[in-house]
Amino acid sequence: MKKEGKPPLPKLLLSLFLFLLSLTSLFYTLKLATPSPCRDEPFPSTSRQLASSPPPSPQKTGIHHLVFGIAASAKLWDQRKNYIKLWFKPEESMRGVVWLDKEVPAAAGDAEGLPPIRISGDTSQFKYTNKQGHRSALRISRIVSETLRMGLADVRWFVMGDDDTVFVTENLVRVLNGYDHREYYYIGGVSESHLQNIYFSYGMAYGGGGFAISYGLAVALEGMQDRCMRRYPGLYGSDDRIQACMAELGVPLTRHLGFHQFDVYGNLFGLLAAHPVTPLVSLHHLDIVEPIFPNVTRLQALHRLALPTKLDSAALMQQSICYDKSRAWTVSVSWGYAVQVFRGTFSPREIEMPARTFLNWYKKTDYTAYAFNTRPVSRNPCQMPFVFYLSNARVDPGRTDSTVSEYVRHRGNRPHCKWKMASPEDVDYVVVEKRRDTNLWDRAPRRNCCRVKETTRKGRMVVDVGLCGEGEITEL
Structure with missing residues (x-):
C-alpha cells in the first residue's frame, strides 16, 4: 500500500476557497429568511419610487x-366694447387686458365691466411686407407675450380673442380643465371656410374665434417670438404668425369645435341650431352676421342668450332630436336657442347637419366652400x-335642479302646403323641460335625448330633454 503524503498546495487553497464560499452563502440565506428589524435608513431609489404615493393632483x-x-x-372701440361687457365679469374673478393701438377717450362707466386697457408695444423694428394686410397684425400677435410679461400670479392659460368675440367662459373653463397647463398646448378652432383654411392653414387657430395657450407654452413662445416674427414678414395676420412660431416650437393645434370663427355671412341659424356635440365656447364676427334672434339688435339678441347661459351653460345650443309619432313630426331642440318642428320624419343623420341659411366667406352659395357637411334649405x-x-x-x-324654457313661433310669410296631415302651424309655443347636468362634459360626448309629452292645452307643445335612458335611441 502506498503511503499518503500531504496534499499539493494548489488543491489546499481551492478547498479553502470553496469552504469560505459555502459559509458566505449560508450566512446570506439565513439573513434573508429572518425578518429584519425596522430601520431608519432610506430605501434604494427604485424601491422609493414604487412605494411612494403619486403627487397630489x-x-x-x-x-x-x-x-x-x-x-x-x-x-372701433366705442362700438365693440359692448360685446366685451356681455361676457367679461370682473366680479367673478375674471382677469384680462384690452390691448389697443392707441389711447381712447374714457367714457363714463367704462371702468365698470371692462378689463384694464393697455397700449401695445412698439413694433416698428419688425418688417411687414404683405400688401393685402395691415401692420396691426404685428402688435396683435405679441399680445400673449406682452400679457405674460405683466407678471400676473397664478396664471395657467392665456386666452386670445378679438373685441367682437363673445366667450361662454364657463364652457371655456370646462374645456381647459381637460388639459395640463404645465404642458405645451395650443387650443382653438379653424375657419368654417375651406378656402380660408387652404390659404392660411388647417393647423392654425383663428384668433377671432379665440384660442388658448398654456402657461408653459406661453413662456416658451415669449422667449423666441420676436426672433420668430422677423422670419415671417410676408404673412398676413397675427394668428398665422402665432402658428408659424408654434411650428418652430413643434406644437400642433389641438382643435376644439366649440371655438367659432364664423367666417360666413347672413343668418347663423343653421349653424347654431345644429351645433356639434361639444361645449359652445365662443362666437365671432357678430358685426358681420345677422342678429341671432329675429327682430332685435345684435346686442339685444346676445342679452337674450345670457339667460339660458346663466341657467345651464353646459347645455347651451346642444341639439336633441325626437319624433312626435302621433302626428308624424320631427322635432329638433337647440337648447336655449330654438326649436324646429318639421312635417314628416327626417333621419338624425340629416337633421344634425347644419342647414345652409348662410353664405360662405366669399359670398357664394357653393356648398363645397365649407370645411364641414351642410344640407340645403328645402x-x-x-x-x-x-x-x-x-x-x-x-x-x-317644483324642481330646483331643472329648467323650463319657452320658445315662441316665428311668424314669417310661409308658402301654402297642400299635404293632408297635421300642421305645426297650430302650435304657438313650445315648452322644454330639462334637468341641469353640470357633469355633461365629464362623460363621453353624446347628444341628449328628447321626448314629446302629451298635453291638453291648445297651441302648446311640451318636450322633455335629458340624458338618454338605457337602450334609448333616436329611431324613425
Missing part, C-alpha cells in the same frame, strides 16, 4: 386661472321647418 382650473388678452382697435313649402325662438327661461319652481 393640482387644483381644478377655475376662471381665476385664466387671463384674457383682447385685441382691440381704437377706431324649397318644398311642406318640408320647411316651423321655427320657435327662445322667449324665456327659468328654474322649475
Whole structure:
C-alpha cells in the first residue's frame, strides 16, 4: 500500500476557497429568511419610487386661472366694447387686458365691466411686407407675450380673442380643465371656410374665434417670438404668425369645435341650431352676421342668450332630436336657442347637419366652400321647418335642479302646403323641460335625448330633454 503524503498546495487553497464560499452563502440565506428589524435608513431609489404615493393632483382650473388678452382697435372701440361687457365679469374673478393701438377717450362707466386697457408695444423694428394686410397684425400677435410679461400670479392659460368675440367662459373653463397647463398646448378652432383654411392653414387657430395657450407654452413662445416674427414678414395676420412660431416650437393645434370663427355671412341659424356635440365656447364676427334672434339688435339678441347661459351653460345650443309619432313630426331642440318642428320624419343623420341659411366667406352659395357637411334649405313649402325662438327661461319652481324654457313661433310669410296631415302651424309655443347636468362634459360626448309629452292645452307643445335612458335611441 502506498503511503499518503500531504496534499499539493494548489488543491489546499481551492478547498479553502470553496469552504469560505459555502459559509458566505449560508450566512446570506439565513439573513434573508429572518425578518429584519425596522430601520431608519432610506430605501434604494427604485424601491422609493414604487412605494411612494403619486403627487397630489393640482387644483381644478377655475376662471381665476385664466387671463384674457383682447385685441382691440381704437377706431372701433366705442362700438365693440359692448360685446366685451356681455361676457367679461370682473366680479367673478375674471382677469384680462384690452390691448389697443392707441389711447381712447374714457367714457363714463367704462371702468365698470371692462378689463384694464393697455397700449401695445412698439413694433416698428419688425418688417411687414404683405400688401393685402395691415401692420396691426404685428402688435396683435405679441399680445400673449406682452400679457405674460405683466407678471400676473397664478396664471395657467392665456386666452386670445378679438373685441367682437363673445366667450361662454364657463364652457371655456370646462374645456381647459381637460388639459395640463404645465404642458405645451395650443387650443382653438379653424375657419368654417375651406378656402380660408387652404390659404392660411388647417393647423392654425383663428384668433377671432379665440384660442388658448398654456402657461408653459406661453413662456416658451415669449422667449423666441420676436426672433420668430422677423422670419415671417410676408404673412398676413397675427394668428398665422402665432402658428408659424408654434411650428418652430413643434406644437400642433389641438382643435376644439366649440371655438367659432364664423367666417360666413347672413343668418347663423343653421349653424347654431345644429351645433356639434361639444361645449359652445365662443362666437365671432357678430358685426358681420345677422342678429341671432329675429327682430332685435345684435346686442339685444346676445342679452337674450345670457339667460339660458346663466341657467345651464353646459347645455347651451346642444341639439336633441325626437319624433312626435302621433302626428308624424320631427322635432329638433337647440337648447336655449330654438326649436324646429318639421312635417314628416327626417333621419338624425340629416337633421344634425347644419342647414345652409348662410353664405360662405366669399359670398357664394357653393356648398363645397365649407370645411364641414351642410344640407340645403328645402324649397318644398311642406318640408320647411316651423321655427320657435327662445322667449324665456327659468328654474322649475317644483324642481330646483331643472329648467323650463319657452320658445315662441316665428311668424314669417310661409308658402301654402297642400299635404293632408297635421300642421305645426297650430302650435304657438313650445315648452322644454330639462334637468341641469353640470357633469355633461365629464362623460363621453353624446347628444341628449328628447321626448314629446302629451298635453291638453291648445297651441302648446311640451318636450322633455335629458340624458338618454338605457337602450334609448333616436329611431324613425
